Every structure is written in C-alpha cells, then in structure tokens.
Amino acid sequence: MEELSRKKFRDLSEAEERVVRAASDGTEADCRLGGGSDPEKVDTWPATRNVRADLIRWLCIDRAASEQVDPKGIQIQGARITEPLDLSFTNVPFPLVLSSCRLEQDLNLKSAKMPLLSLQGSWTGAIDAEGLKLEGDIFLRKGFNAEGEVSLIGATIGGDLSATGGTFKNLKSDKNPNPTGYALSADRIKVTGGVYLRNGFSAEGAVALLGATIGGNLDATGGTFKRPNGNALNPDGTKNETALNADRVEVAGGVFLRNGFHAEGEVRLVGAAIGGNLNAEEGTFRNPAGNSLNADGIKVSGDVFLNNGFSSVGEVRLLGAEIGGNLDAEDGTFKSSNEDALSADGIKVSGDVFLSKGFRSAGNVRLLGAKIDGQLEVDDAWLDLLNLDSAHITGRFLWQNIHKEPESYFPNKEWKTSLDLTNAKVGSLADQAASWPEKGRLRLDGFVYDRITAGPDAKVPTDARVPVDATARLRWLHSQPDELGFRPQPYEQLIAVLRQMGYEHQIAKVAVAKQTDLYEYERSDLGRWGKFWSWFLYRSVRYGYEPWRAFIWMAILVLAGSIVFSIARLPALRVMVPSDQGAYESDETTEKAPLPHYYPQFHAFVYSIDVILPFDLGQKSHWRLHERRPYDFVYWLFEFYSLLQLFVGWVLLLVAAAVPAGFIKED
Incomplete structure (x- = not known):
C-alpha cells in the first residue's frame, strides 16, 4: 500500500503516511502531531498534520488501493484535510471515519454509497450528500461543526442519523456570501433507525425533514434550532422563518422536542404521521410574529405532551389533528401577539384533553368542532377565551378554579376569561360557579349536556361546588351577552337535564324565568298581544306550573x-x-x-x-x-x-x- 501511494503521491506528509499505513492495517491513523486536538484551533496545527483530499479519494476509488484497505475502513483522527473532498457517485466498500478532523473545504458525497460515515468531532464546510446511500449509520455528533449547508436530501440511511451535540451553521460570511438559509436539509430522507438531534445539537439556519421517513424516533431533546438570519427566502419567495420543518414526516416511533428543546422560529409538523408520542414537555418555542408550532393535520398514535414547563411565544396550531391518546397541556404556557394562542379546530382526540395544573394562555384557545372521546379538563388555569363552538366531548367537561388574579408569568395582565359553548355537546357538565365568566363573556346557545355531575357537598367550600339549583343556574344563563337577544334553547336544555336528574322542584323556576325573559326582551317577535298573553300566563298560572294561582x-x-x-x-x-x-x-x-x-x-x-x-x-x-x-x-x-x-x-x-x-x- 505504501509503495503504491508513493508512486501516486510524492512527498507524503507524516500524517499521510500514517493514514496509508493504518488503512491497510485496519487501525486508526492518529494524526495529532502537535498543536492540540481542537479543530477550531487548526491555525496552530503544523503542516505535518495535513492530509490531501485526493489521497483519501484515491484510497476509496482506486481498485488496486481499495483492495488493500482493511474492511474496517479508513479511520483518521485529528488531520487537516486540504482541498475539497469529492466522493460523489462513488461506491466505497468500507467505512469512512474522520474524527476530530478539519476539512478546510467542502465535502461532496452526492449519490455516494458506503457502509458507514462518521464525521464525529470534525469541522467541515458545506456538505452535499444528496442521494447518499449508507448501509449503516451516519455520525455528525460530539463536537461536529459544519459551516455551510449540510444536505442529505433523498439520502438513505440503513442505521441511525446521529447529530447529538453537533453544530450546524449556515450564516453569511466571506466564504458564504449568499447562504441558502438551511443548516441541515434532509427532505425525503429515509432512515431505518432513529434521527438524533439532541443534547447540545445546535442549528443556526433551518433544519428541513420534509417528507422524511424515520423507522425509529425523531429525538431533538435539548436541541437548539434557530431560524435563518438575514433575508433567506423560501422557494416561493417568502422569507424563511422556519427553525425546524418536518412537514409530512413519517416517524414509526416518537417525536421528542422536550427537556431543554429550544426553537427560535417556526417548528412545522404539518401532515406528519407519528407512531408513538409527540412530546414537547419543557420545550420552548418562540416565533412571536407567527406560528411557534404548526402541526395542522398531524396524526399521532400516542399522546401529545405540551406540558410541565412547555412554553410557546407565537401561535400553536393543531387544526385537524388526530391524536390516539391524550392531549396534555398541564402547566403549559401559551402566548401570542395575535388573537389565538392555541388553535385546534377540528381536532380529534381519542383520550382526554388537559388544560390544567397551571395552564396559562394569553390568547384564545380554539377547539371549534373538536371531537374528544374522553373528557376535557380545564382546572387551575388562566386563559382569555376557550372557544368550544360545535365541539363534541363524549365524557365530562370540567371547568373549575379558573383564575382571575395576576399570574407570575404575566404579572401585569388582567384576566377576563370568556367561554363559548355555542352548539357544543358534552356528556356531563362539572362547572364551578366561582369560575363562571363575567356577564357578557359566556355563550350557551345550542349547548347540550346530558347531566350536571355534582351537587352540593358539605365537605367542599361553597364557591367550589357544582350548582344544580335553579337560582344559581339562572344566574349562569343570564351571564350571556345581551346583544345576542333571547335564546330559548339554554333554558330548555337546563329544564331537560334537571328533569332527567330528578330535580322537578327546580324546573318551574327555570321555565318561568324563560317565559319572563322572553316577555322582557324588548326586541322579541312576540308582538303586542303576544307579550300581553305571556304576561297574563305568568301572572295567572306561572306559565302552567302553578295553576292554583x-x-x-x-x-x-x-x-x-x-x-x-x-x-x-x-x-x-x-x-x-x-x-x-x-x-x-x-x-x-x-x-x-x-x-x-x-x-x-x-x-x-x-x-x-x-x-x-x-x-x-x-x-x-x-x-x-x-x-x-x-x-x-x-x-x-x-x-x-x-x-x-x-x-x-x-x-x-x-x-x-x-x-x-x-x-x-x-x-
């Protein structure tokens, strides 16, 4: 091998001699010949550490040379790789491992084939690996640093894609005057194992996984994602504000955006299919001017966790999402400069929805047309508006401990909660009188509930009980906005539920109040004689409930x-x-x-x-x-x-x- 290399390359450096020797022996070529081990301080490295890119290419594609390379492959530690390394359209029969090396120019792996690729701890320029096919893993981890776009578009990875602790930057510089805006592009990538962008992973520029197929987990636990700086544009000419774009991704396992995950810019999971959970517990999502998390049309077989310290500045969207388990937003914080902080119109949840245990939303929470097979729990929460227009909740709707006092995350905010139950349907209603919205902030027209689940309990403070008496419930009905006019359905629904629960003695009060309110509504269609007849029936027989009068x-x-x-x-x-x-x-x-x-x-x-x-x-x-x-x-x-x-x-x-x-x- 050494004789062949000397015929091809004259004046081999000491590092190059070690590379040739180690390749044939199946060992690692340690090229750390002074100057330390940190690729960031490459200026202190002596020339003896230089390895020409052409030498590596020759070892990979020259038949005579590659036949003498050990099956363990080329393993290089701490070398300075000079000149661009071009292995595009090659078929490398052994692994390529470049650890803690400095690749001074770009790396081209377009449509290349090899068993394994490791750039662990190495510093590189841009990497073009579109169509790359690996039988095993690709390691861009543990100190890996790329200055320029890393493209894995359409790649096929037989193992894992591991970028744990890796740094990806695509910023404007003298070497890169017109950055694309993407730090890592992996659209349509197919990964048999998992994709790991976690524990110190950092991207300055968008990370794209559009249409990717992942056989394991997509794990970005503790990862940092920042939108492109400058004026990077999308293909349609709009400004690229995306931190992570995984639209239409298919993940057999779970998606983890948790425990220190931080995104500056929009995170997109539109139309994604997730076989496990979507876990954003303790994740931070910031995109004040737009969407912080956009998961419209997502399908999650397990649970969705936006809880335990989850924080969003910008709108969270789950329109038309399908969740096989629970939607848990306990102790989640949602803030939006627009009207809506959490939009989940048309969502389908097979389990429960929890907006509780310190849930905070400075902005509207929309669940219009939602279908929840379990219960909806809104408890110990601060929120501006919960809109359940046309929602269908099979189980219980719990509404209690809705706070009006200032909250530590929003110390100067005045909380005036509104609740819209127009045309909603729930299995049972458990609402606390002390948590009812103020006059004009409750809408009940078309609201259907099968029962009120709790009555007075001597062990519970008065203001914490769920009222079933007509006096309290009439106060509830009268909390609706006057501008809506008279609506008979809320009265009729309450009467039907009280009758079904056996509270016959309470029904008359509600029915009489219904007719009285109709009479007193000045813009009703009763007409002069209709109003007189209503007045007469009220005075004479209380609309049929007290004929003895x-x-x-x-x-x-x-x-x-x-x-x-x-x-x-x-x-x-x-x-x-x-x-x-x-x-x-x-x-x-x-x-x-x-x-x-x-x-x-x-x-x-x-x-x-x-x-x-x-x-x-x-x-x-x-x-x-x-x-x-x-x-x-x-x-x-x-x-x-x-x-x-x-x-x-x-x-x-x-x-x-x-x-x-x-x-x-x-x-």
Whole structure:
C-alpha cells in the first residue's frame, strides 16, 4: 500500500503516511502531531498534520488501493484535510471515519454509497450528500461543526442519523456570501433507525425533514434550532422563518422536542404521521410574529405532551389533528401577539384533553368542532377565551378554579376569561360557579349536556361546588351577552337535564324565568298581544306550573265584585234590583218594606260568584242591574264591570282547566 501511494503521491506528509499505513492495517491513523486536538484551533496545527483530499479519494476509488484497505475502513483522527473532498457517485466498500478532523473545504458525497460515515468531532464546510446511500449509520455528533449547508436530501440511511451535540451553521460570511438559509436539509430522507438531534445539537439556519421517513424516533431533546438570519427566502419567495420543518414526516416511533428543546422560529409538523408520542414537555418555542408550532393535520398514535414547563411565544396550531391518546397541556404556557394562542379546530382526540395544573394562555384557545372521546379538563388555569363552538366531548367537561388574579408569568395582565359553548355537546357538565365568566363573556346557545355531575357537598367550600339549583343556574344563563337577544334553547336544555336528574322542584323556576325573559326582551317577535298573553300566563298560572294561582285571582275577583255589587244595591243608587216584576215594584215603592216572602234575598258575595260560574246559583236569575233612566251613566258603569268580571273569570277558569288538559304546556 505504501509503495503504491508513493508512486501516486510524492512527498507524503507524516500524517499521510500514517493514514496509508493504518488503512491497510485496519487501525486508526492518529494524526495529532502537535498543536492540540481542537479543530477550531487548526491555525496552530503544523503542516505535518495535513492530509490531501485526493489521497483519501484515491484510497476509496482506486481498485488496486481499495483492495488493500482493511474492511474496517479508513479511520483518521485529528488531520487537516486540504482541498475539497469529492466522493460523489462513488461506491466505497468500507467505512469512512474522520474524527476530530478539519476539512478546510467542502465535502461532496452526492449519490455516494458506503457502509458507514462518521464525521464525529470534525469541522467541515458545506456538505452535499444528496442521494447518499449508507448501509449503516451516519455520525455528525460530539463536537461536529459544519459551516455551510449540510444536505442529505433523498439520502438513505440503513442505521441511525446521529447529530447529538453537533453544530450546524449556515450564516453569511466571506466564504458564504449568499447562504441558502438551511443548516441541515434532509427532505425525503429515509432512515431505518432513529434521527438524533439532541443534547447540545445546535442549528443556526433551518433544519428541513420534509417528507422524511424515520423507522425509529425523531429525538431533538435539548436541541437548539434557530431560524435563518438575514433575508433567506423560501422557494416561493417568502422569507424563511422556519427553525425546524418536518412537514409530512413519517416517524414509526416518537417525536421528542422536550427537556431543554429550544426553537427560535417556526417548528412545522404539518401532515406528519407519528407512531408513538409527540412530546414537547419543557420545550420552548418562540416565533412571536407567527406560528411557534404548526402541526395542522398531524396524526399521532400516542399522546401529545405540551406540558410541565412547555412554553410557546407565537401561535400553536393543531387544526385537524388526530391524536390516539391524550392531549396534555398541564402547566403549559401559551402566548401570542395575535388573537389565538392555541388553535385546534377540528381536532380529534381519542383520550382526554388537559388544560390544567397551571395552564396559562394569553390568547384564545380554539377547539371549534373538536371531537374528544374522553373528557376535557380545564382546572387551575388562566386563559382569555376557550372557544368550544360545535365541539363534541363524549365524557365530562370540567371547568373549575379558573383564575382571575395576576399570574407570575404575566404579572401585569388582567384576566377576563370568556367561554363559548355555542352548539357544543358534552356528556356531563362539572362547572364551578366561582369560575363562571363575567356577564357578557359566556355563550350557551345550542349547548347540550346530558347531566350536571355534582351537587352540593358539605365537605367542599361553597364557591367550589357544582350548582344544580335553579337560582344559581339562572344566574349562569343570564351571564350571556345581551346583544345576542333571547335564546330559548339554554333554558330548555337546563329544564331537560334537571328533569332527567330528578330535580322537578327546580324546573318551574327555570321555565318561568324563560317565559319572563322572553316577555322582557324588548326586541322579541312576540308582538303586542303576544307579550300581553305571556304576561297574563305568568301572572295567572306561572306559565302552567302553578295553576292554583288562577283560583286565587278568582277569589280576589269575587271579593272585588261583592263590594261593587253591594254598592250597586245601596238605596241611594238602586241599580241592583229584583228581576221579578212584582218583587221589583215592591222594591221600588218602599225603601224598608221587605220583599215578598217567596223571593230570595240579595247576597253580593254569592252574586259575584254567580257572575263568574257557568251555572246558576239563584242570584243572577233573581237580581239584575237596572237602567234607571235613559243613558244612565251609573248603570252602564256597573254593567261594564259585570261584563268585565264575567270575561276575566271565564278566562281564568279556562286557563286553570287548560293546564291539566295539556293545552298550556309546561316548559
């Protein structure tokens, strides 16, 4: 091997001699011949550490030379690789390991094939490895540093892609005046094992994994991702604000963006498919002007964790996502300069959703049209708005301990929580009265719930109980905005639930309040007569729930009539007279003479009853109102009252009878 190399290359450096010798022996060529081991301090390295890129290429592609290379491959430690190393379109039959080396110019591995590639601890320029095919792993870890874009677009990795502790920079410089904006491009890469961008991994410039296929995990635990600086553009001409783009990625395992993960710029997982969990526990996502995490249409077989110190500045999007387990945002912090902090319209969750244990959202939380097979727990939380318009929650909706006091993350913020349950449906409702929104910040039209799950509990403070009494629930209904107008459905829903729960004694209050509120709503469509009829039913029988009130009113009417008709019988008026001619003449001729013995005496109270009843008690048939002279005003006054009492009495009787007959329906 040494003889062949000397014929090809004259004046081999000491490091090159070691490389040739070690390649044939299957050992590592230690080229650290003074100047330390840090590739960053390459200026202190002597020329004896130089290894020409052409020598490495010759060892890889020359048949005579490569046949003498040990199957363990080329292993070089601490060398300065001069000139560009071009192994594009080559088929290297052995591993290539360059540890803690300094590659002073670019590395070209386009469409190359080899068993394994390791650049562990090495410093390089740009790397073009599009279409690279590796039977095993690729190591860009433990101090690896690339200044320029590392491209693995369309590569095939038979093992792992490990960049743990690696640094990827694609910044504007004298050597790189027009950076692409991408630090690591791995679109459509296929990795049989896992992809590890963790524990000290750092990228300044976008990391792209669009359409990648990963057989293991995508693990970015503790990794740092920063959007491109300057004015790097996307292919469509828009500014590149992406820190990590994994749209349409397919991961058989889990995706871990946790425990110190930090992103400055948008993290994208749009349309991704994840076989395990999406775990962003204690992760930090910052993109104040846009989306911090965009996972629209993502499919996660396991759980999604945005919890335990998760922090987002910018909008988190999960529109149309499908989650096979839980969505856990306990102790998560969401902040957005736009209206929405967490948008999950149309999300489908097979398990539970937790917005609790210190959950904070300075911005709207949207779950419009969400489908949650488990429960939605909102407990010990600070939030501006929870929008559940048209959401469907199979289990319990828990709403309690909603804080209004300042919170340490937002010490100067005034919390005024709103809750929109328009057209939502939940299995059961467990809401705390103390956590109800203020007047005008609650929407309930179309809200359907099967039951209220808890009632008063002596062991629980009053303000922590879930109320089921009509008085409290009416206060809840009246928290809706006045500008919405009268909406009957919330009342009817509460009545149905109270009836199903056996609280019959509470139903009447709600039903009466419903009709009263309808009557008092000035812009309703009742009309003048409709409002009068509603008022009459309320006063007379409480809309059918208290029919006995009609008889009280009739009793009052009878008493009033007895007074009026007593006055009509006074001698000074003589408006009430006997109906019989003989008795009338006797009554007219003398003021004190008794009536004929056969004639019944006048009783004002009984006469008043007789006016109302449809049958005769003997008073109205023997006594009548008499017009003393033409156009007798006094007579017509009493006649009008008599007809009015008759009409009102008959209406009260009919209303009282109509309730048990079902003509006046409750509710």
